[in-house]
Amino acid sequence: MEVTNVTEYQAIAKEKLPKMIYDYYASGAEDQWTLEENRNAFARILFRPRILIDVSKIDMTTTILGFKISMPIMIAPTAMQKMAHPEGEYATARAASAAGTIMTLSSWATSSVEEVASTGPGIRFFQLYVYKDRNVVAQLVRRAERAGFKAIALTVDTPRLGRREADIKNRFTLPPYLTLKNFEGLDLGKMDEANDSGLASYVAGQIDRTLSWKDVKWLQTITTMPILVKGVITAEDTRLAIQAGAAGIIVSNHGARQLDYVPATIMALEEVVKAAQGRVPVFLDGGVRRGTDVFKALALGASGIFIGRPVVFSLAAEGEAGVKNVLKMLRDEFELTMALSGCTSLKQITRNHIVTEWDAPLARPAPRL
Numbered sequence: 001m002e003v004t005n006v007t008e009y010q011a012i013a014k015e016k017l018p019k020m021i022y023d024y025y026a027s028g029a030e031d032q033w034t035l036e037e038n039r040n041a042f043a044r045i046l047f048r049p050r051i052l053i054d055v056s057k058i059d060m061t062t063t064i065l066g067f068k069i070s071m072p073i074m075i076a077p078t079a080m081q082k083m084a085h086p087e088g089e090y091a092t093a094r095a096a097s098a099a100g101t102i103m104t105l106s107s108w109a110t111s112s113v114e115e116v117a118s119t120g121p122g123i124r125f126f127q128l129y130v131y132k133d134r135n136v137v138a139q140l141v142r143r144a145e146r147a148g149f150k151a152i153a154l155t156v157d158t159p160r161l162g163r164r165e166a167d168i169k170n171r172f173t174l175p176p177y178l179t180l181k182n183f184e185g186l187d188l189g190k191m192d193e194a195n196d197s198g199l200a201s202y203v204a205g206q207i208d209r210t211l212s213w214k215d216v217k218w219l220q221t222i223t224t225m226p227i228l229v230k231g232v233i234t235a236e237d238t239r240l241a242i243q244a245g246a247a248g249i250i251v252s253n254h255g256a257r258q259l260d261y262v263p264a265t266i267m268a269l270e271e272v273v274k275a276a277q278g279r280v281p282v283f284l285d286g287g288v289r290r291g292t293d294v295f296k297a298l299a300l301g302a303s304g305i306f307i308g309r310p311v312v313f314s315l316a317a318e319g320e321a322g323v324k325n326v327l328k329m330l331r332d333e334f335e336l337t338m339a340l341s342g343c344t345s346l347k348q349i350t351r352n353h354i355v356t357e358w359d360a361p362l363a364r365p366a367p368r369l
Contacts, residue, residue, distance in 0.1 A: 003317075003325065003329075004329075005289075005290070005329060005333075006289045006290065006307075006310045006314075006326050006329055006330060007289050009310065009313040009314040009316075009317050009318075009322060009326065010026070010309070010313045012313070012316070012317040013025070013084070013312070013313035013314075013316035013317055014026070016316050016317060017083075017084065017316050019170065020170040020171075020172055021083045021084070021175075022316075023166035023167065023170055023172075024080075024083070024164075024166070024167055024170075024172050024199075025078070025083075025084070025309060025312045025313070025316075026166075026309070027164050027165070027166040027167070027257070028162075028164070028255065028256035028257050028260065029162035029163055029164055029256060029257050029258055029259065029260040030162075030163050030165065030260040031260055031261075032256065032260065033260055033261055034253055034256035034259075034260050034261060034262055034263075034264065035255075035256035035257075037256075037263070037264040037267075038253070038255070038256050038264045038265060038266075038286045038287030039264075039287045039289065040264070041263075041264030041266045041267050041287070042264075042266055042287060042288075042290075042292075042293045042296060044356070044357055045266065045296045045300075045354050045355070045356050046354065046355050046356075047292075047295075047341060047353060047354055047355075048352060048353055048354060048355055049340055049341040049342060049353070050341065050342030050343075050353070051342060052342075053342035053343075053344070054344070055338070055339040055342065055343075055344055057344060058335050058338050058339055058343075058344050058345075059344065059345045059346075060072070060331070060334065060335060060338070060346065061346075062303070062304060062346055064102060064281070064303065064304055065150065065151055065226050065247060065248065065281075067102070067123045067150060069100055069101045069102055069123065070099060070100030070101055070331075071099075071100075071101060071331050071334065072294065072298060072302075072303065072304035072305060072346060073101060073288075073294055073304070073305060073307065073327065073330050073331060073334065074096075074101050074102040074103070074104070074283075074304055074305070074306045074307075075092060075096050075101065075102065075103040075104055075306065075307060075308075075311055075323075076104055076252075076285045076306035076307055076308035076311070077104040077105060077106035077107075077125075077127030077153060077155075077308075078106060078308045078309070078311055078312050079106045079107075079108035079109065080106075080108060080109070080110050080174060080178065080180075081106075081109065081110060081111070081311075081312060081315060082110035082111070082178050083110070083174075083175060083178065084312045084313075084315040084316040085315045085316055085319045087319055087320060088109075088110050088111055088315070089105060089109050089110065089111035089115070089116050090111055090115065090116065090119050091315060091319050091320035091323060092311055092315060092320075092323050093105075093116045093119040093120075093122060093124065094119050094120070094320050095320050095323035095324045095327060096122060096124075096323075096327070097119070097120060097121060097122035098324060099324065099327040099328070099331070101123075101327065102122075102123045102124065102125060103116075103122065103123075103124050103125070104124070104125040104126070104127050104153050104306065105124060105125070105126050105127065105144075105149070106127050107126075107127055107128055107129045107140070107155075107180075107182060108129070108180050108182075109180070109181060109182060110174075110178045110179065110180065110181055111181050112143075112181040112182050112184070113126060113140075113143050113144045113147040113149060113182060114143070114147050115181065116147070117147035117148050117149075123150055124148070124149050124150065125149060125150060125151040125152070125153050125228070126141075126144040126149040126151070126152055126153065126225075127152075127153040127154075127155055127230065128140070128141065128152050128153065128154050128155065128219075129155055129158065129207055130154075130207065130208045130211050130215060131206050131207060131208060132206060132207070132208045136183070136186055138222050139186075140182060141219070141222055141223050141225075142222075142223075143182075144225070145223055145224070145225055149225065150225065150226075151225050151226045151227070151228055151247070151248075152219065152223065152225050152226070152227045152228065153228045153230045153250060154216065154219065154227055154228065154229055154230060155230050155231055155254070156211070156229055156230065156231040156232070157230075157231030157252070157253070157254050157258050157259070158207065158231070158254065158258060159207070159208075159209040159211060160204065160207075160209065161199060161204070161207075161258075162254070162257050162258035162259060162260070164257060167196075167199060168196045171196070172199055173199070174199075213240055213243075213244045216229065216241070216244040216245065216246065217244055217245060220245050226247030226248070227245070227246055227247055228246065228247060228248040228249065228250055228283070229241040229244075229246040229248075229249050229250065230250035230252050230285075231250070231252050231253075231254060231258075232249045232250070232251060232252075232272060233251060233252075233253060233262060233263065233265065233268040233271075233272065234268070234271065234272070235271050235272065235274065235275035236275075238271075238272045238275035238276050238282075239275055241280075242276065242279050242280055246280060247280060248280045248281045248282070248283065248303075249272060249276060249280060249281075249282045249283070250282075250283045250284070250285060250306065251265050251268055251269050251272050251282060251283065251284045251285075251286075251302070252265060252284070252285045252286055252306075253265055253268075253286055255285070255286060255308050255309065256286065264286065264287060265284050265285065265286035265287065266284065266286075266287065266293075266296065266297060266300070269282070269284050269297060269300045269301065269302060270300045270301060273300065273301030273302070274301075281303035281304075282301060282302055282303060283302055283303055283304050283305065283306060284297045284302045284304075284305050284306070285305065285306035285307070285308060286308075288305050288306075288307050288310075288330075289310065290330070290333055291329075291330055291331070291332065291333025291334035291335070291336060291337045292333065292334075292337050293305070294330065294333075294334045294337070295334060295337040295338065295341065295349060295353070295354075296354055298346060298349045299349050299350065299351055299353045299354040300351070300354070300356075301351070307326070307330070310326045310330075311323055311326065314326040341353050
């Protein structure tokens, strides 16, 4: 059956993958309210399209931290991609590069920074978890920089792992034939089986719960790469991130896998954008499945979006070709949305192109009695 939209890959992945692996990718924390809300919230934002505008030429290109990319649609970090497909992160890196966009490699990738760099040219960011052993962190950051990675996406919403009940039921652990490649030589590449989630036990043992704003400053002393703070959903933390020297902010709730009952990222976006006051770019991940979603995020002030689950599901279904197809479908849908809204470049997408529940109703003259 021909795949005609991004969401259809999920059902194919569910059929193909072992239950433990599919559940790991698909599930959210606890009641999974935020998981659903990340999608549903987009449906409550409507368009105000402008008509009779020449849309024969549409330019979707943009510049992110000084790097020119083909569209404001990038790849979010997702862990352990070789569980989805034997080529894992290699396939994702090639697909991103072919599409002219950015891939973010997870700290917990099943391919190393050097291996991903070896796939050829491309603009790549590195997602960082801060381990208790700071020498491990410093070494990893240096390796990413040497391998040509251009920025660090520092995940700040995971001092502990969220309660993902599917992983507890399935006793989730990294399959024995795979390793967390970036940590292989450090004896941190394997995950022990636990009587709940093997990943939760790994995080409890290795990830630093003391992580604070001073560490964001420390990171800047060990690397020249710009630091994006990933996992901000409030105005207060936006201001603190900028004070701490962040080069950008990723509005993220970790794919609804950490704290349940936080708002959908598309609902938190405008608060963060307003607090940033244009000082740094703001990005969004979480729930993007359509080109219309991309447009809505940009209309609310995002400089670009990242996709996570669509990558692993399409990877499971069709490998590199699947990831390429997801990027192409989103690109084509986004271009169509721009055309039908009357926008020929990203800077023409404005807040006036959408209407949200929290907008004041447009003033209408009172009817004469």
